[in-house]
Amino acid sequence: MAEKNWHEGSMLPIAVQAVVCLTSAVAPSRAYADGLTPPSHLGDIDPNLIWEALIGGVAVCAFLVAIALWIHSALRRSKRAQLRRNAFISSAMNNLNQGVVMTDAQRRIIFCNDRYLEIYGLARSDLWTGMTGYDILGLRRKRGVLGVSDDDFYEKAASPNGLITELPDGRAILVKYFVLPNGGSVASHLDVSEQRALSRQLASTKQFLETVLDNVPACVAAKNIEDGRYIFANSAYERFWGFSRDQVVGKNARELFSSDSASSIEATDSAALAAPDGQYRNEFEVERSSGRRRVASIRIVVRNESDKPQFLLIVFEDITDRQSLSMELESTKKFLELVVDNIPVALIVEQVKDGRYLLANRSAETILNRRREEATGLTASDIFNAKEAKLIIARDEAAIKKRGVITEEHPISTKDGLRLFLTRRATVLNDAGEPQYLIKTHEDVTNRRQTESRMAHMAYHDGLTDLPNRAAFLQALNQMIEACEGTDEEFAVLCVDLDGLKEVNDVFGHALGDKLLVEVAQRLQDTARGGLVARLSGDEFGLIIDGKQPDMGLALAQQLGEALAPEFHIDGRAVRAGITTGMSIFPHNGPDGAALLANAGAALFRAKQKSRGTISLYQPEMDQQIRDRRVLHQDLSMAIKNGELSLAFQPQGIARNSVAESEIIGFEALARWQHPVRGQVSPAEFIPIAEESGLIVEMGEWILREACREAASWPKPLQVAVNLSPAQFMHGDVVGLVHSILIETGLAPGRLELEITEGVLIEDFDRGLALLRRLKALGVRISMDDFGSGYSSLSYLQAFPFDKIKIDRAFIINLGRNPQSAAIVRAVIDLGHGLEMSIIAEGVETVDQLTFLAREGCDGVQGYLLGKPLPIGQYAGLVGRAEAMELALKTG
Secondary structure, eight states, X not given: OHHHHHHHTOSHHHHHHHXXXXXXXXXXXXXXXXXXXXXXXXXXXXXXXXXXXXXXXXXXXHHHHHHHHHHHHHHHHHHHHHHHHHHHHHHXXXXXXXXXXXXXXXXXXXXXXXXXXXXXXXXXXXXXXXXXXXXXHHHHHHHTXXXXXXXXXXXXXXXXXXXXXXXXXSXXXXXXEEEOTTSOEEEEEEXXXXXXHHHHHHHHHHHHHHHXXXXXXXXXXXXXXXXXXXXXXXXXXXXXXXXXHHHHTTOOHHHHSOHHHHHHHHHHHHHHHHXXXXXXXXXXXXXXXXXXXXXXXXXXXXXXXXXXXXXXXXXXXXXXXXXXXXXXHHHHHHHHHXXXXXXXXXXXXXXXXXXXXXXXXXXXXXXXXXOHHHHTTOOHHHHSOHHHXXXXXXXXXXXXXXXXXXXXXXXXXETTEEEEEEEEEEEEEOTTSOEXXXXXXXXXXXXXXXXXXXXXXXXXXXXXXXXXXXXXXXXXXXXXXXXXXTSSOOEEEEEEEEETHHHHHHHHOHHHHHHHHHHHHHHHHHHHTTSEEEEOSSSEEEEEEESSTTHHHHHHHHHHXXXXXXXXXXXXXXXXXXXXXXXXXXXXXXXXXXXXXXXXXXXXXXXXHHOTTOEEEOOTTSOHHXXXXXXXXXXXXXXXXXXXEEEEEXXXXXOOSSTTTOOEEEEEEEEEEEETTTEEEXXXXXXXXXXXXXXXXXXXXHHHHXXXXXXXXXXXXXXXXXXXXXXXXXXXXXXHHHHHHHHHXXXXXXXXXXXXXXXXXXXXHHHHHHHHXXXXXXXXXXXXXXXXXXXXXXXXXXXXXXXEEEEOHHHHHTTTTOHHHHHHHHHHHHHHHHTTOEEEEEOXXXXXXXXXXXXXXXXXXXXXXXXXXXXXXXXXXXXXXXXXXXXXXOOO
């Protein structure tokens, strides 16, 4: 357009016309000079005058041409400057981050930048000359990038907030329309998708944090430091005070609470503001509608970016009902202080809709293998390897589907390697009842499970030799029987007794004896070549060997004897040991593991009777006593399950000169068995069988529980004594059992007396000693039973501070008949008192015995003179259940 206008205003055509005219005037003159005849009207003109005119015209033309050229050059320079200005403005407008459209007063588009076309997916070829604003709106509507009418567009775009247009691809465009003074207009189009997403994220984060805080069981509130007015309160806060959140926000303490409560709150706030570290913990009382309550509070001063105090965060909990529980109070304080970030387990909050992690506390960094800030916004697939991520996502989906709590254990890779975690998943629903968040806690239970595994191993393995114990041996026997039933397979069970262990312990001490047992166990394992070897008791081992029997069993027994024949060199000493072996065969010598083991034990018993170092094979025609013991063992196993056992209680009294003066201080609980066919079975018969077969563990637990339950019901706080077998120490957690029974029955620990024999320490001295110390730590009393009947009791008294020593009945029976017995009893009494242990004599049956013991300073007595072992109902008066009854005296 500029070029066209420039051509129309140029002087160059005029100058050209002038030159043509002058040329036409000169040409005839030259022709006439050459002899042509000029027209008659020029004949009179002077040729010189014509030439002067011609030269003058040429000069004028040249001048005019110069002027025209100057004007042309000036116009071109102006045009180039204008083009440069236009190019600069166009470039600047096209590089704006927002689209711009300008129209004139007739709403014709005079400018549209590239950003506008890019935003709406238009091309410059889509525009045409004279296009109006309505035309381009129609074009956008046709392309699907405008969803409002023209009037709505201009009305809303001209408003202060502008118009936000949602595009099909999810982008949001903010349009603002301005009318210029000359009647034209300018419209800006800005992509605000990111700002809107951030705004929504901010709102979602706020809602999320409010949801988390509302699910925190502690009361949480926040207030402005400047005016002390509350700006937030969670659901627990509302429940505690009985105020709604709307009633709290915007008010201060004086407007909400009583004068005393407000003063306490304001004083605590002031102390928090004055605290050097910005945190303040205390306890104080507040007045609520239901009465005065005591709260434990923590206040934290929150600072802004300029490190100036901005608001006060308040976390408190009602501790009125828990003041006496100091440990719980400390735990609660820590929880209130740490809230979410320092929960002792890993906490992760996940968004259900996309599986992205929204929150993780510091403890979670262990399983995330990164800082928690880096994990926010990521998914399990982004954090864990493909295999682990697939497993985690599947479990998350299962918890979300259930909409409840799911607890399970699974391994997770950490910087410390593969660890086992106890994971709890809980789904949080939104207002519509749909899953919104998944809260996961992860607790590292690797060490706990390893400890449990070790304890389980200890329950089925011997602590000294690490061989399977009696319980494990019986379990293996039953498994072997199941595998061989219905086939012609045979296997042998060997009971091997180590000869000479007692002598080694007596001569060289238990430490060397223990090392000998370890060496023997190793040689037995090496010789058995894969067969099962177990330690059944202190010096007794068991083996299972398959193959053709009895040939394979006898051959192995012979090899075992040869393997143990060479000397053992231990700590520079040469020690010898031999073995005696008894053997039974499946299926000929027993249908179950207990029977096979009992028969092998019977064969061992027979071999010991013959000669040490021999091998005896169980024979069905063995004497009736052995067969009776086997049947009795089977009956005893059923008796425990059928409730045929009962308890009898024998009184224990203070040693005085007469029965009437001997005040009852407790009872010993003794097991009794009422057989459905045999009638009353003597404890001397069934207790050894129970110990040999391992049933004593189950029986001992029943006796202990029943004795404690009975004693806990007595009106008088008398003591109850219960015998513990060495087998109970070797198999199972005897300390845990005693502790759990005391809790279950409610019996005070100081009323329970556990009687043990030296066999507890003979089996495994160090382990037995450690268990006794743990039992005493529970508060129970420990008594040494049958003192004087063993061979090393004095060393045990030196190693462990027993509460009581029971003098064996063998010494009491001979009082008055054997001077040596009286001397021994005196010595034991003096020894016990010197060690600050009380002394009780059992088997007291005569008044003379009672008088002697009282005179010598014996602390307590037990025997038929005071009372026989009877059901506790016979002693109702003694335990405070009825009027006092005369003591039962021995009648024969």
